Amino acid sequence: MQNLSNPILLNAVKAFSPLKLRLGGSLQDKIIYGTGDPKPQCTPFIKSTSEMFGFTQGCLPMSRWDELNEFFQKAGAVIIFGLNALNGRVTLSDGSLGGPWNYSNAAALIRYTVNKGYAIHGWELGNELSGSGVGARIGADQYAADVINLRSIINEIYQGLPDKPLVLAPGGFLDTNWFTEIISRTKPNSLDVITHHIYNLGPGVDQHLTEKILDPSYLDGEAGTFRDLQRILSSAGTSTIAWVGEAGGAYNSGHHLVTDSFVFSFWYLDQLGMASTYDTKTYCRQSFIGGNYGLLNTTTFRPNPDYYRPASHPTSFCCGFTANSIVY
Numbered sequence: 001m002q003n004l005s006n007p008i009l010l011n012a013v014k015a016f017s018p019l020k021l022r023l024g025g026s027l028q029d030k031i032i033y034g035t036g037d038p039k040p041q042c043t044p045f046i047k048s049t050s051e052m053f054g055f056t057q058g059c060l061p062m063s064r065w066d067e068l069n070e071f072f073q074k075a076g077a078v079i080i081f082g083l084n085a086l087n088g089r090v091t092l093s094d095g096s097l098g099g100p101w102n103y104s105n106a107a108a109l110i111r112y113t114v115n116k117g118y119a120i121h122g123w124e125l126g127n128e129l130s131g132s133g134v135g136a137r138i139g140a141d142q143y144a145a146d147v148i149n150l151r152s153i154i155n156e157i158y159q160g161l162p163d164k165p166l167v168l169a170p171g172g173f174l175d176t177n178w179f180t181e182i183i184s185r186t187k188p189n190s191l192d193v194i195t196h197h198i199y200n201l202g203p204g205v206d207q208h209l210t211e212k213i214l215d216p217s218y219l220d221g222e223a224g225t226f227r228d229l230q231r232i233l234s235s236a237g238t239s240t241i242a243w244v245g246e247a248g249g250a251y252n253s254g255h256h257l258v259t260d261s262f263v264f265s266f267w268y269l270d271q272l273g274m275a276s277t278y279d280t281k282t283y284c285r286q287s288f289i290g291g292n293y294g295l296l297n298t299t300t301f302r303p304n305p306d307y308y309r310p311a312s313h314p315t316s317f318c319c320g321f322t323a324n325s326i327v328y
Contacts, residue, residue, distance in 0.1 A: 004071045008301040017076035020318035022284045024082020026053050028127050031084050034061045036108030052135045062112060069118040078121045085126030096137045101146040107153050114157050122166035124195060125150050131175025140178045143170060144185035151190045166192040171245045173197050174225050180232050187238035195245030196229060204250040209258045213267045226278035243282040244275055246320050253291030260292050262305045269309055281316060288319035295319060
């Protein structure tokens with residue numbers, strides 16, 4: 001994402017217009033935004049083994065946000081932006097994070113975005129903080145209250161405008177009790193989209209990924225996740241719909257010559273079919289570029305085989321851009 005002027009990158013996004021791009025990932029909950037009053041000091045991520053996810057807090061400068069939005073407008077992309085949901089949290093006795101979300105910096109970014117006339121399709125709160133979490137976790141009751149606050153912020157800032165963006169959450173792995181509670185507490189219409197992540201092949205270092213990808217019975221095992229979420233929504237009396245907010249098959253950046261090769265299409269197409277079967281409205285592939293599961297080669301930006309797979313598929317197509325590629 002660093003070279004936004006690269007014509008191959010631009011045309012690769014334009015080819016899917018309107019392509020949904022989800023901006024976020026593991027580091028989104030460590031990003032502050034270089035706007036507001038007082039304006040925070042804007043410094044980049046720094047590697048640190050003592051920090052969650054191995055990085056210090058980073059900052060998104062508004063000059064970079066302007067550049068990104070210029071690129072998105074040229075490409076005809078539809079943007080879902082992942083907001084930092086950890087501001088203001090305190091550690092509770094059970095190890096989870098509590099206390100209300102401090103949304104002042106996020107609200108400043110949203111207000112800046114609206115004042116600049118940038119179109120955002122949806123604002124997503126947090127990344128992988130649901131259930132047992134990845135790196136950190138927040139209880140469903142508190143998360144629901146934060147989603148309701150995000151809805152109020154959006155209603156206020158977008159007041160009088162013809163289109164309001166979607167509110168999405170939590171961008172995490174399905175925990176049926178946790179998801180049931182947040183749906184119950186945000187219904188009927190505070191949460192537009194509930195997003196969940198899928199990495200059902202295990203770690204990218206697994207030497208048996210190809211065998212898993214070519215085993216229909218193994219792939220069918222993920223149907224339970226889609227089925228459970230469909231059941232939660234249908235029984236809740238809510239307008240909330242389901243998206244797969246991030247799916248890369250094998251976590252920790254996949255596996256070179258497997259998740260960036262032709263064989264990975266068997267997993268990908270199976271997932272798209274499964275998503276459609278269980279009424280998933282959008283499927284966000286991780287990633288458009290980055291790691292060993294990107295749709296584009298990370299150095300040349302030329303398409304990998306999976307780039308061509310979604311073109312004729314009915315499920316609305318979406319791709320992820322990682323948080324560090326947003327900032328730099």
